[in-house]
Structures are given as C-alpha cells and as structure tokens.
Amino acid sequence: MLPDLPEATVARLPEYLRALHNLAEAGHETVSSEELATAAGVNSAKLRKDLSHLGSYGTRGVGYDVALLVDQIEYVLGLNQRRSVVLVGLGNLGHALAGYAGFASRGFRIAALFDVDDEIVGQRIHGLIVRHLDELPLVAAEDPIAIGVIATPADGAQSVADLLVAAGVTGILNFAPCVLSVPGGVDVRKVDLAIELQILSFHQHRKSNAAGAAALTALPGGLTGTGTHHSTDAAEAVGS
Amino acid sequence: MLPDLPEATVARLPEYLRALHNLAEAGHETVSSEELATAAGVNSAKLRKDLSHLGSYGTRGVGYDVALLVDQIEYVLGLNQRRSVVLVGLGNLGHALAGYAGFASRGFRIAALFDVDDEIVGQRIHGLIVRHLDELPLVAAEDPIAIGVIATPADGAQSVADLLVAAGVTGILNFAPCVLSVPGGVDVRKVDLAIELQILSFHQHRKSNAAGAAALTALPGGLTGTGTHHSTDAAEAVGS
DNA sequence: AGGCGCTTGTGAAGGCGTGCACAAATCGCG
C-alpha cells in the first residue's frame, strides 16, 4: 500500500535516490541519516522525517541499508514501472532534451518525438525520427503515453497540452513560458529558465541594496495606508 | 527601499510579470486582481497579498495599472539593471541554453560561454565563441559576472562552481544533477529534469494505486460520496 | 549478560504560506 506522502517529501525523494546511487557505487552498504542528508544537501532531521513516511527502513545505531532504501524509494516513486515519455517541440531545447541521458537512467523511455514544422518533421534526432504532431493519437494508441514534455514556444503550448490530454497523458512537464489549463487529474509541472534567473536577480538586487538600505529605513510617516503617497516617485527615488 | 518579500512571493513575481507583459501587448491599461490571477495561474487572494508586499500600487474599484505594475516588479526583481550571465558547459543542454531567447528578453546578457573540451572550445555558438574555462577569471575581471549557469556533467559541476565563486559570482543556476556547496552569500538554484519526471511518476503511481484502492474502499459510513478528490492538483502543480 | 554509545523515529513547537471574508476606498451616475 502506498503511503500518503507530503508533497515536499516527494520533491526530495529523487534527490535522496541520486545520493543513494552514488553511495552504492562508492561501496557503502549502509548510511547514516547524517551522511545521506549531507550528500543530498538537506537537514538530517528532515531526511529522517521524510524517510519515516515510507516506513521504518532504518536500523537504530546503524543507519539505513542503502540497497533496501533504493528499492523502497524507487518503488514509491513508481520507477520500477517503465514509463513512456513523448517530447513535443524540437527546437533548441527539445533537441537537447531528446539527447538527455537522464531519461533512461531512471526508467523513462522516450517513445516518440513530435513537431509541426516541416523542416523538422522527418529528421532523425538521437536515433528517433521526428513525427508530425498529428500522429500523436496513433502513437498513443499503440503504447500508452505516461508523460508528455512540452518544449514548444508559448503560443502553441496550450493546444499541445490539449492534444496530450486527449491522448490520455496524465503527467505533463512544461518548458514553455505560459500557464497551461488542464482538466483535473492531470498533473502539470513547469520548468522555466527565465523565472529562475529572475529569482536570482532579485536576491542579488536585495543584497546590493541591503548595505545602503539601513540608512533609509527610518520612515516615520504613514500610520495605516494613508494613500497620499504615490508610486512613481517611490520607484524612481529609491533607484539609486 | 526594497521590501522584505516572502520567498514564495518572489518565486511568483516573474510569472506575474510575464502575464502583465502579455496583457500590455494586448492593449490592457488596467487589470483586476482576478484577471491577472487567472492569467498567472494563481488564486486572486494570493496575488493581491503578493502585490501588497510591494506596496499599494492598485486602485480600489479599478484594479492595477499594468505599466506601473510592470515597472514596480521589474524594479523589485532588479531587472532594470542588465546582468551578465556566463554559461559553462556546452553539451547538448548548454548548446540549447546559449540559444535561449528568454535571456535577452528580461535584461540578461550572455557575456561568455565556457567549456573545457578542446573539441568545443573555439566553436562559434549562437554568435559567441566558446572560450576555455581557464579564461573565466579574465572575463570576470573585464566585466563583473552576475550569474553563472552550470550545464556540465555532475562530476565537474562543483569545481566549476568554485571557479565561479572565486570570480565573484553570487548567483548560480545549476543544471547538473548534484548538490553544490558554496560559501554563504552565494545563491544557488537547481533545475533537474530527472527530478521533475520522477515527481510526475510518483503522482501517476499514486493515482493508479488509488484507483485500485477506491474499488476496495467500500466505506459504510460514506455520506459525502466523494472520497479522495484531487481535482485541485492541477491548479496547484502549476507553481513548481 | 549487561552496559554503553550510536542512530533512528517521533512528539511538540514555531514559522510560513494559503485562502476566506470583509472593511476601506475609489469611480461613475443620477
């Protein structure tokens, strides 16, 4: 029976798994929560709580059996079942994703590549022929598709998502910079390089302002939102 | 003055910004929290609370001025300052990232490309010559590097990170599947395709087991009739 | 066999984030 895992825990399990694989290759048979936590870049208490949600697979005074834990996590994540992945959109990014080695190493199999551009359809990319998006239903009929990866421009992403959903896909990984609307029961995860860069930018901006900000923080006025303060000068006055 | 924003809010601001740019192009001059929230794929209350952290830039009964809000968010994120980005590792993924249009569109400028492979160094990729990683300090001396993007295999990533830090980089975006250790004050964000796939895999595994479980759970006292209903998953999963 | 050191698993507390629901504020219209 599958335990009900907190979402935050689920997001960390793959990281633990990768660390465990490394440890196994290095010859470790057991590992303490402290070691594994360090290898995975988290707090040891958090790691223990995460693993405790899977059940008691550790031995007090000793640690966790590496091989056993690998099996458990892989089972919980459903990685022992092979899942078919299709990739839609073979521009720069899609091309790179098609050649990504990380697919096969975790039980994922690229079943097909799709695009709509006649220049790209028919090309052979990393051993697979790019097919036209119209053929997606055919491919899905032959072999159920578990996960669809969208690497198209933003304006085509929603219609691709609709096609994927219609083909029975219940998990979508979206690299297009847009919001997808999908029916309930379909899981969408988004990866956006630009967003990550902007978050980094924010932290740098904050750090660089932190020094001078301390001198300005003594704002006496404004009790409760007396809206006389207008925004434009705020933006410009601060930007030094 | 830069307000102290909750991390969750910061992570959503770029999404709001993108939605606002779309609205501006579509000719909207003002937008209500409801509209903007829908466009950004979030709850309207959450959006209002997020924006309230920046200050009061809306007008009750009317909504938000699109142009003003764009300026505010860009200011807070530090996007009006152009930041130099260097990209290390030009394999499949790095090659695609070098051609990513999203860099320039948000004020980021690719300052240089680096690799260590003699086959790759010297190549011209999307208008830039790939330089040897050894030259990184030289480039950093000419023009301060804000952000370093690591797209190398895992085994080289830590040493690249060390080099970047030594060159004064304070923000790192890591595509390598490994944990980086960096000194305090340096911000690392990680993007891992394999992790995202595994999270999707988990949800599918859970769903497929829930179906079987639902058949077995003939709960006698079930008044509500709807057992474990996860229709909101899709909406929440949008925020990665 | 017994005690000691080590490590897991977990109860409890605190912090953070989310969403509801409503008061405050603004605009347009009669």
Added chain:
DNA sequence: CGCGATTTGTGCACGCCTTCACAAGCGCCT
C-alpha cells in the same frame, strides 16, 4: 453631492513544513 457597484488590501484562522530535542532501539565490547 450622495449612493451603489466594484475592487483592493488585510486580519484571521488553518494547515503544512521545518526544526529541535529526546526517548526507544540496536549492536558491540567487556
């Protein structure tokens, strides 16, 4: 000028996640 429609900004409650601290359990050594 006043009123109603509309929308923002926010107090509050709730739930999730993190972290601490420690009891419970296991193996080893004497």
